[in-house]
Amino acid sequence: AQSVSQHNHHVILSEAASLELGCNYSYGGTVNLFWYVQYPGQHLQLLLKYFSGDPLVKGIKGFEAEFIKSKFSFNLRKPSVQWSDTAEYFCAVFKAAGNKLTFGGGTRVLVKP
């Protein structure tokens, strides 16, 4: 069965620190990859997505993610976080077989001012 793993469930860091959230998936073949974010009290929204081409993808709010096919990973990064980045972050993977988006368990990020 396909699975998406986000190994860090909770991350606490200070403003201006760098952030990296891990995402690994368990199957080969062609995949499309997404990061969604849910700010407190708000709906899930797309941060960035990767389909093909340059494996380094830039998204909104200064976030980027790197697809490393050999490691089955799609890690999310931000060089310098702000208090407003406090949120829950979800990695999601689409594989054609099954025709659905599979989400990871989420990582709660708390940025201390």
Next chain:
Amino acid sequence: DSGVTQTPKHLITATGQRVTLRCSPRSGDLSVYWYQQSLDQGLQFLIQYYNGEERAKGNILERFSAQQFPDLHSELNLSSLELGDSALYFCASSPGTAPSTDTQYFGPGTRLTVL
């Protein structure tokens, strides 16, 4: 605001009952997706409708059903409710039929509590 609306926001009911959750997609979006988010299972895809027809099915129980109406709003029906059905139910919409590439726009969710 994503443009996707869900009603009700909260629902409290008893085991064995049946409830209906409603979702209105963004204007112009033809696909509607339903997800269940619980503490133990995370965010799980239930079902997708595109322009009134079922398009893809995920981990949806037989006690659950959904439909999309001609005006494109969708309803998720949950019957014979069990304690374990307590969860946050999200609806999302997208313009086309391809969850592979479409950005999905999520609603605020309906929190269901089964007592």
